[in-house]
Amino acid sequence: MRRVELPNDTIALARFLIGTVLVHDAPEGRVAGRIVETEAYLSHDPASHSFRGPTKRNASMFLGRGFAYVYRIYGTKLCLNVTSESPGIGAAVLLRALEPLEGVEIMQARREGAALRELARGPGRLTEALGVSADVDGADLCKRGTLWLAASLTSAGVIGRSTRIGLTKAAEDVLRFYERGNPYVSGPRWLSV
């Protein structure tokens, strides 16, 4: 698998990542999936954790393009982002769903035998299936490490666009991207037509 060269712009990155492969070389073995759904969180975006400037939690959002930003949500789940833009600018792309490609049995073990379609469908399920923990926060995803991005094996299908999911702020911004017709995309059906 080839490593990737990422676009700098957050929206361009959110589109680019659809079809890109996310690989986790864990102790149990390699787990990989094709990214099928993303959301862009821009600089000066009220819905973004970077909105009020750098803090301890969001520090990795300001590293520039291609790093992992991992945070805990609702006390229970982790979410994984790919950072974007230049160092000092807080922006990132949330990875919301994967189409499982490799290491399905490992993912199923981590996800308590969830059905294939549900393995990595949703941001919290994605991190659980991959075995991503908070300590990968700040890791360089373009470098071939334990968690890294590989070039698409197949070209992405038609990319659809909608409002982002689960927000209270800036809920009207159309910054969610997904592969049309892909069954591994999360969220309500009507958002993904």
Added chain:
DNA sequence: CAACGGATCAGCT
């Protein structure tokens, strides 16, 4: 220093 609340999910109605 206490309270708040969220880029979620599973389980139940």
Added chain:
DNA sequence: GCTGATCCGTTGG
């Protein structure tokens, strides 16, 4: 469709 679980960084007094 609705609700509870459950954490910790951030915020305000």
